[in-house]
Amino acid sequence: MKFMKLFRRLKGIGWGVHPADHKRPAADAPVRAMPVSARLYLPLQQHLGGPARPVVLVGQKVRKGELLAEAQGAVSAPVHAPTSGVVVAVTEVAAPHPSGLTLPAIILEADGLDEWTELRGCDAPFALSAAEIGRRVAAAGVVGLGGAAFPSAVKLVGAARARVAALVINGGECEPYLSCDDRLMRDSAPAIVDGIRLMLRATGAGRALVGIEDNKPEAIAAMRAAVAGIGAVRIHAVPARYPMGSEKQLIQVLTGIEVPADGRPADIGVIVHNVGTALAVRAAVREGKPLISRLLTVNGRCANRPGNIEVRIGTLAEEVIAFAGGLKGDGLGLARRVIGGPMMGVQIPHWRVPVVKGTSGILALDATEVDGIAGRETAPCIRCGSCVKACPMGLLPLEMSARIRNGAFAEAIPFGLKDCIACGCCAYVCPSHIPLVQYFAHAKGELAGQERDRLRAEATKKMARQRQERVEREAREKAEAAARRKAGRAAAAGKQGEPACFNPRPD
Amino acid sequence: MIAAILSLTLLGAVLGAVLGVANKFLHVESSALAGELIEMMPGSNCGQCGFPGCSGAAAAIADGTASPACCPAGGKTLAAQLAAKLGVAVDLSGLSGEGPKIATVAEELCIGCCRCGKVCPTDAILGAARQIHDVLREACTGCASCVEKCPTGALVMRPVPVTLQHWVMPKPLAA
Missing domain, CATH: 1.10.15.40 (Electron transport complex subunit B, putative Fe-S cluster)
Structure with a gap:
């Protein structure tokens, strides 16, 4: 085991890529807090799992932090009012999604008072039981703030049940351009460490390993200072390599254990949470504050003043950009709008989409930043194997894309299509500029569609069978009722000694 | 009277026996x-x-x-x-x-006659008498049986709407 670890260290990390990070100067600019917008657009699904169910009516006055929509189903998260105001509509709004489709959402008109509802905090949170911490985190609507937006309470409670040994805290922030986690660690390290200790309490894990990429020396120093004297939390500087912030890669680098292909981190006794999530957990448990705002990075060469901004959930990206300083030349040189990071984020058709809980960045990229991705011609695969070397999951992207291009989606599965984390390293290194990761996204969507169709066909069969049974049962019941009526009449006729008449009511 | 009963009984018995024998010897193996x-x-x-x-x-x-x-x-x-x-x-x-289609009810035309629900093979249509009916999107198979039963033309076949759950990343253009 020791030998293997040494061997790995000598070998270095083979996977991944190292794009220019473009994090500064945005990372060094002080955080700015954005004032509340006039209208906030709050999608009911800002998380993985079932959409939240609205519990307010149009025209209802709500205060800041009040519940607007409750969690629905086992994996779900509630939505709270980011400010005080009036619910003006429950309708569809554009989703931060490449399709430009809409999502059901609540529209809240701010009244400008921004007054809090009554909060139920806790001064001695370490006296709370693990289940109670999980309940408070669930009630506050905390989701993973690294980008995937998985409901945090589900993960905490699941980890406690699986008796995980270690908590991995993700401060990697490997996506270029983004620096919101870096900024959080520099500015609020003690609070993050407090949140991590609460997570340790909630999961029953014995230790926490915080992985921070070595291109953030200020964050590492601040976090090291904050954990001085706390034995259970360790800060590790990890090599800056994309996708270090992917949970399976970070776990492997920090613990040396690999998550099995069809397993989850909890299967090897580990769970991963983001540093921003730790902060949200602390606010939820200590102060009873729901997740109603987040820190995000505005960046890209088109942005006038790149930096990190504290934004209320539901603010339109358009307004965030205007607050940040607008676009250079009024957006004349704008080549691409991206929500999230440049590697895994989504390209959006317009800026009128709301900031949701998982929005880590808003990027306005110009042609020089996009060029080499969009402008270049795709050439045939020369089987150089660069994508195989870059793939952090050890898959064969060239083999998968060849099959997907031919429409044989199922044949790509044995090469690991289902293990693909869509990090985009393969497409980044491809000398022929083949859009490999787009092929995989397409294939995953098609396969999911086929699975949906299969389930639908099964459901149809079941419904047809049930209808058949119902029709037969109703016919039988009708016949029995008719027989009873007849018998009753015959008995009545027998008593009175009169001849039974024919059915007076023709059926 | 007796003769009629006897002859019909005999006829029935003989024909029944012929059918039984035919079923045994001329049985068609269904594929x-x-x-x-x-x-x-x-x-x-x-x-x-x-x-x-x-x-x-x-x-x-x-x-x-x-x-x-x-x-x-x-x-x-x-x-x-x-x-x-x-x-x-x-x-x-x-x-x-054309893509898959499902039935939808035009609410301003529906008179609540219940005729559509009776022919739906999957019980996908909801609605009581004289109440506006509705189609359960997930249960409708798009068979269009209901469309011809509707006396007011309130049932129309529409393409299945694309939602975020159904959306698929388009295939990249080949080189």
Whole structure:
């Protein structure tokens, strides 16, 4: 085991890529807090799992932090009012999604008072039981703030049940351009460490390993200072390599254990949470504050003043950009709008989409930043194997894309299509500029569609069978009722000694 | 009277015996392939394919008189599955052209007559008498049986709306 670890260290990390990070100067600019917008657009699904169910009516006055929509189903998260105001509509709004489709959402008109509802905090949170911490985190609507937006309470409670040994805290922030986690660690390290200790309490894990990429020396120093004297939390500087912030890669680098292909981190006794999530957990448990705002990075060469901004959930990206300083030349040189990071984020058709809980960045990229991705011609695969070397999951992207291009989606599965984390390293290194990761996204969507169709066909069969049974049962019941009526009449006729008449009511 | 009863009884008995013997000796082995295909069909017997129910269509597909793409309710997926099962190539272009459709109720026209719900093979239509009916999007197979029953033309077939859950990243353009 020791030998293997040494061997790995000598070998270095083979996977991944190292794009220019473009994090500064945005990372060094002080955080700015954005004032509340006039209208906030709050999608009911800002998380993985079932959409939240609205519990307010149009025209209802709500205060800041009040519940607007409750969690629905086992994996779900509630939505709270980011400010005080009036619910003006429950309708569809554009989703931060490449399709430009809409999502059901609540529209809240701010009244400008921004007054809090009554909060139920806790001064001695370490006296709370693990289940109670999980309940408070669930009630506050905390989701993973690294980008995937998985409901945090589900993960905490699941980890406690699986008796995980270690908590991995993700401060990697490997996506270029983004620096919101870096900024959080520099500015609020003690609070993050407090949140991590609460997570340790909630999961029953014995230790926490915080992985921070070595291109953030200020964050590492601040976090090291904050954990001085706390034995259970360790800060590790990890090599800056994309996708270090992917949970399976970070776990492997920090613990040396690999998550099995069809397993989850909890299967090897580990769970991963983001540093921003730790902060949200602390606010939820200590102060009873729901997740109603987040820190995000505005960046890209088109942005006038790149930096990190504290934004209320539901603010339109358009307004965030205007607050940040607008676009250079009024957006004349704008080549691409991206929500999230440049590697895994989504390209959006317009800026009128709301900031949701998982929005880590808003990027306005110009042609020089996009060029080499969009402008270049795709050439045939020369089987150089660069994508195989870059793939952090050890898959064969060239083999998968060849099959997907031919429409044989199922044949790509044995090469690991289902293990693909869509990090985009393969497409980044491809000398022929083949859009490999787009092929995989397409294939995953098609396969999911086929699975949906299969389930639908099964459901149809079941419904047809049930209808058949119902029709037969109703016919039988009708016949029995008719027989009873007849018998009753015959008995009545027998008593009175009169001849039974024919059915007076023709059926 | 007696003669009539006796002759009819005798006739019935003789014909019944003939049928019984015929069933035993002239038994037609139903194709095992057709049986397997019936299992794959939607089973809602909507009749849109022009055959008497799913079993009729399955038999026709099995002996090659119908195309595997003849089932509108099953759509592209079923056509591809059937073609794979039979080992034949099938032209899916006719199916992909229009895309799947489902029934929707125009609320301003519905009079609440309940006729549509009675013919729906999957009980996908909700509504009491003299109340506006509605179609459960997830249960509708798009067989269109209800459309011709509607006296006011309130039922219309519309393409299945694309939602975020159904959206698929388009295939990149090939080099």
